Amino acid sequence: MSRRLFRSPTFAVGFSIVALLVLAATIGVWFSPYQPNSMDLTARLAAPGPQHWFGTDNFGRDIFTRVAVGSQMSLLVGLLVVVITGIGGALLGALAGYVRALDNIIMRVMDAFMAFPAMLLAIAITAALGPSLMNVVVALAVSYIPRTARIVRGTALVVREQQYVEAALVAGAHTRRVLLVHVLPNCLGSLIVQLTFVFAYAVLAEATLSYLGVGLPPPAPTWGNGIASGREYIVEAWWMSLFPGLAITFAVLGFNLLGDGLRDVLDPHLRAET
Numbered sequence: 001m002s003r004r005l006f007r008s009p010t011f012a013v014g015f016s017i018v019a020l021l022v023l024a025a026t027i028g029v030w031f032s033p034y035q036p037n038s039m040d041l042t043a044r045l046a047a048p049g050p051q052h053w054f055g056t057d058n059f060g061r062d063i064f065t066r067v068a069v070g071s072q073m074s075l076l077v078g079l080l081v082v083v084i085t086g087i088g089g090a091l092l093g094a095l096a097g098y099v100r101a102l103d104n105i106i107m108r109v110m111d112a113f114m115a116f117p118a119m120l121l122a123i124a125i126t127a128a129l130g131p132s133l134m135n136v137v138v139a140l141a142v143s144y145i146p147r148t149a150r151i152v153r154g155t156a157l158v159v160r161e162q163q164y165v166e167a168a169l170v171a172g173a174h175t176r177r178v179l180l181v182h183v184l185p186n187c188l189g190s191l192i193v194q195l196t197f198v199f200a201y202a203v204l205a206e207a208t209l210s211y212l213g214v215g216l217p218p219p220a221p222t223w224g225n226g227i228a229s230g231r232e233y234i235v236e237a238w239w240m241s242l243f244p245g246l247a248i249t250f251a252v253l254g255f256n257l258l259g260d261g262l263r264d265v266l267d268p269h270l271r272a273e274t
Helices: 002-006 009-031 063-098 100-114 118-129 133-159 163-170 175-212 223-229 239-266 268-273
Strands: none
Touching: 002 009, 002 239, 009 063, 009 239, 063 100, 063 133, 063 175, 063 223, 063 239, 100 133, 118 133, 118 175, 133 175, 163 175, 175 223, 175 239, 223 239
16 A cells, blocks of 8 residues: 555655655754744844744744744644544544435535535634634534535445445344444545545644634744734745745645545545546
8 A cells, every 4th residue: 555655646745745844843943942932122023044044023033933833733733623523524424324314414414514614614613712722623623524524425325335234234233333344444545535635724724714813822833823923024024924824835735735645546436547
C-alpha cells in the first residue's frame, strides 16, 4: 500500500508539504529565541532579516515564531475536528445507510444542517458559544459532520447489499456486529479520503473565523489573527499578512493533494480506469 501511495506524484507532494508543516509545528519554535507574544517596541515593524526571519508586527512580536506556533494551533484544531467529524459522520452515515428505518430521519436532519453554508453555520455557532478553542472545534465539526455522514451513507448503501452481509445476517449476527465488522470497515477508504479534505477545510475555516474576530481571540498567534492584524499595515509592512497567508496556502494545498492522492489509490473505480 505504501509503495502504491508514494508512486502517486500527487500524494508524494502533498505528504511532503504536510510533513514540513508538522516539522514547523513541532521543532520550528526551537529555532527562534523569541516568545510568540513577547513585545519589543524598539523592533516594531522590522522588515525580514537575520534578526527576524519573517519580520515583526506592529507590537514588535517575531512573526516567524507566531507562524510556527500558529501551525501548532491549526494542526490541533484540524486534528480535533477530524476526530469528531470522523466518529460522528461514520456512525450517523453507517446507521443511515444500513438501518432503513433510520435512513430518512438521520438524513433529513443532515440535510437541514447542509442547507446552511458550512462557514456561515460555523460563524453562527461560534458567535453563540463565544470565542474559544473548543467552541471553534465544535462549530467546525457540526458544520462538516453532515457532509461526511452523506459520503459514508453512500458506501454503506452499497455494502449492505453484498452477499457477505446477507450471509452474516443469515448466520444470526446482530445488527451492531454487522455494522462494526462489515459495514464500517468497508467505509474506511472513502472516510479517510473525506477526512483529509476536512482537515484542509478546518485549517482554512479556523483562520477565517480568527480573521473575522469570532475565532480564537488576540493575542492568540493564529494565522487568521496574523492576517487580520496586518490589514492596516499592508503597504508599509506587507510581511505581517504575507507569511501567515502563505502558511495557510501551503497547509490547505498539502492536505488537498494528500486527499487527491489517497483517493486515486483507495478508490477502486479510479484504479480500474488508470
